[in-house]
Amino acid sequence: MNKLTQRAVLSACAVLLAGASSVAMARGGHDCGPMGGMAGDGPRAEKMQARMGEQMAKRQADLKAQLKLTAEQESAWTAFTAAMTPPQWGKTSRPNPAEMQALTTPQRIEKMQALRVERESQMTKRLEAIKAFYAVLTPEQQKVFDAQPMPGNQGGHGGGHHRGGPRHG
Numbered sequence: 196m197n198k199l200t201q202r203a204v205l206s207a208c209a210v211l212l213a214g215a216s217s218v219a220m221a222r223g224g225h226d227c228g229p230m231g232g233m234a235g236d237g238p239r240a241e242k243m244q245a246r247m248g249e250q251m252a253k254r255q256a257d258l259k260a261q262l263k264l265t266a267e268q269e270s271a272w273t274a275f276t277a278a279m280t281p282p283q284w285g286k287t288s289r290p291n292p293a294e295m296q297a298l299t300t301p302q303r304i305e306k307m308q309a310l311r312v313e314r315e316s317q318m319t320k321r322l323e324a325i326k327a328f329y330a331v332l333t334p335e336q337q338k339v340f341d342a343q344p345m346p347g348n349q350g351g352h353g354g355g356h357h358r359g360g361p362r363h364g
Contacts (some may be wrong), residue, residue: 227284238323255276258340259272259338262336262339262340263336267331268332271331274324274327275324275325275327275328277324278320278321278323278325279321279324287311290303290304290306290307290310324363
């Protein structure tokens, strides 16, 4: 992968993951159970999902304004943003802790591998959407796109640590 494509992928991942990382940072590590306190349904999860959606929409609007897209680029933008939208929490494939406990160790590992394959498939689809969108941008727009911050590099937060600081094993 050349540096330009790598930067595009990383920039697009930043746009996608910024919502999730900002919520995690805002939470400050509270309610960090096995699923980080974000699993489940109910009013709290719905409220958080709505807030993340609003934050993502704002970041996308800011990026779109910075890119100064032409009318010919609008359809590519629409396809790009649709591909970058994460699935709703209730519709994601997360292992249910109770179900996982009922499985044998080899079955748990197989389940985790299947989930990893699903996530990799989603990431591949996002990569293809990024490449398609990036290809319609002018060199100036590509520089703007490439300059988008990576998750964890916003205002000194993150730094690659898990919520609550680094884990020591």
